[in-house]
Amino acid sequence: MWLTALVIVFVIGLLLYWDTIKPKKFPPGPKWMPIVGSAIEVNKMREKTGYLYKSVKQLAAIYCQGEPLIGLKIGKDRIVMVNTVEANKEMLNNEDIDGRPKGIFYQTRTWGKRRGVLLTDGELWKEQRRFLLKHLREFGFGRRTMSEITFSEAGHMINDVLDLMKNNNSAVVKNMHSFFNTYILNTLWSMMAGLRYKPNEPDMILLQNILFELFSAIDMVGCVFSHFPVLSLLAPKSSGYTDFIRTHKRIWKFLRDEITNHKLRFNPKNEDRDFMDAYIRVLNDHGEVNTYSEGQLVAICMDMFMAGTETTSKSLSFCFSYLVREQEVQQKAQEEIDTVIGKNRRPCLDDRPNMPYIEAIVQESIRHFMGRTFGVPHRALRNTTLAGYNIPEDTMVVSNFPNILMNPDLFSEPYGFKPERFIVDGKLSTPDYFFPFGIAKHRCLGDVLAKCNMFIFIATMLQRFNFLPCPGESLPSLDHVDGATASAAPFNCLVVSRM
Numbered sequence: 001m002w003l004t005a006l007v008i009v010f011v012i013g014l015l016l017y018w019d020t021i022k023p024k025k026f027p028p029g030p031k032w033m034p035i036v037g038s039a040i041e042v043n044k045m046r047e048k049t050g051y052l053y054k055s056v057k058q059l060a061a062i063y064c065q066g067e068p069l070i071g072l073k074i075g076k077d078r079i080v081m082v083n084t085v086e087a088n089k090e091m092l093n094n095e096d097i098d099g100r101p102k103g104i105f106y107q108t109r110t111w112g113k114r115r116g117v118l119l120t121d122g123e124l125w126k127e128q129r130r131f132l133l134k135h136l137r138e139f140g141f142g143r144r145t146m147s148e149i150t151f152s153e154a155g156h157m158i159n160d161v162l163d164l165m166k167n168n169n170s171a172v173v174k175n176m177h178s179f180f181n182t183y184i185l186n187t188l189w190s191m192m193a194g195l196r197y198k199p200n201e202p203d204m205i206l207l208q209n210i211l212f213e214l215f216s217a218i219d220m221v222g223c224v225f226s227h228f229p230v231l232s233l234l235a236p237k238s239s240g241y242t243d244f245i246r247t248h249k250r251i252w253k254f255l256r257d258e259i260t261n262h263k264l265r266f267n268p269k270n271e272d273r274d275f276m277d278a279y280i281r282v283l284n285d286h287g288e289v290n291t292y293s294e295g296q297l298v299a300i301c302m303d304m305f306m307a308g309t310e311t312t313s314k315s316l317s318f319c320f321s322y323l324v325r326e327q328e329v330q331q332k333a334q335e336e337i338d339t340v341i342g343k344n345r346r347p348c349l350d351d352r353p354n355m356p357y358i359e360a361i362v363q364e365s366i367r368h369f370m371g372r373t374f375g376v377p378h379r380a381l382r383n384t385t386l387a388g389y390n391i392p393e394d395t396m397v398v399s400n401f402p403n404i405l406m407n408p409d410l411f412s413e414p415y416g417f418k419p420e421r422f423i424v425d426g427k428l429s430t431p432d433y434f435f436p437f438g439i440a441k442h443r444c445l446g447d448v449l450a451k452c453n454m455f456i457f458i459a460t461m462l463q464r465f466n467f468l469p470c471p472g473e474s475l476p477s478l479d480h481v482d483g484a485t486a487s488a489a490p491f492n493c494l495v496v497s498r499m
């Protein structure tokens, strides 16, 4: 019996020791402790700096000294952060790193199966991404209809602010950081589901709030229960598992209800009105074949709901939080709007080529958002190399966008809001190290919609209103809300009519 105990202790000791050994030529980084890997050091640094991206930067300064990659292990996950422009270009173009992570975190959100388009790879991702883009285009995506949808939504937005003013010249808009959420969702949802929501609908407010909480509670690379899956069983509440499931159940219900409505009124003789119709037609005609299924339809809708609304709304949250602080930027933008458009018609997408300053504000706002947000994780599909280091199969590989977009050598005074940096000789200029939507095969499929929405919303709002600090309140804070995607800190502002 003693011998058995000794063997067990020896084997456990050996396993724990193995857990600390890094693969050969793995990118440099902190030491790996048994079971937790480098989690304790990352966490300590996070407590010190307040943000995950800042702790990665500090760790890179300690362990990597200018190397393009940093290698971490958090619980069971090997994670490589890609810090430089060149290494990111190499990574995003390397087909061996075209996978998306697997595991409890990435699959629980889609009922234990890998579904959707945001966090999938292989045949399913290819076929479903192609189908999604093809059919969204039929309903306006990337076409003229899309800018008309955004134009109409901007009209609703203006009317809602005027309603708040109640015949006065000004109003305080509470929670300006989340003001745009529903309008942004509407531009996408009119193509996905033929629907628009009112921002003050209680169900919509609840949904937006739980989504905000979810994105603040997790990181782009996971969360406690994904790095240590056993905790989803042992400590479901404190590991975040219970909340994660509850939030997703709400979102599933919201989407399933709408798909059920679509199914009930679907008539094969009628033309499809939106993406949901187009997908239901495939399921009606062929059943659940190849990668098509009703679960996949729900998952696509969830991916679009999350990737399509959070990102653009949060870029706008940074935009307006800075505009309230930087009144000169606001005035310069309004001068451009008044000169090019005047006050008798509203801005539209055709004005873009004549309005480099607003275009530059769009880019600067996206820079501030992605400058605090990591890229969507990739996964090595097989053993490969990157920037001269070995990347073993199943390693998570993540674009460290903050290291590029907040790098003072590339963007001077990176925490300042300076649209001018994107203007050369009076024209919009996009340097080749500015790729906040990614590149290559997994490149964001919503970049055109995001930029169209941001241009029209920013120009329309600034044409009609001034955005000022709220009397008696401090300026919007520069400390943002951390999470899977970054948001400007909550703020209120005083909106004053210009007309």
Ligand code: HEM
Pocket: 092, 117, 118, 119, 129, 188, 303, 304, 307, 308, 309, 311, 312, 315, 366, 370, 375, 376, 377, 378, 436, 437, 438, 439, 441, 442, 443, 444, 445, 446, 447, 449, 450
């Ligand atoms: C300012 C707004 C946005 C930013 C900064 C942004 C950024 C990104 C980034 C960095 C990626 C990952 C690329 C990669 O892994 O290589 C991505 C992927 C994705 N984005 Fe966006 N995005 C934005 C808006 C949108 C919108 C409006 C939609 C939907 C209409 C959308 C849908 C997606 C989807 C579905 C993917 C996964 C693509 C794939 O793996 O094939 N995004 N986005």
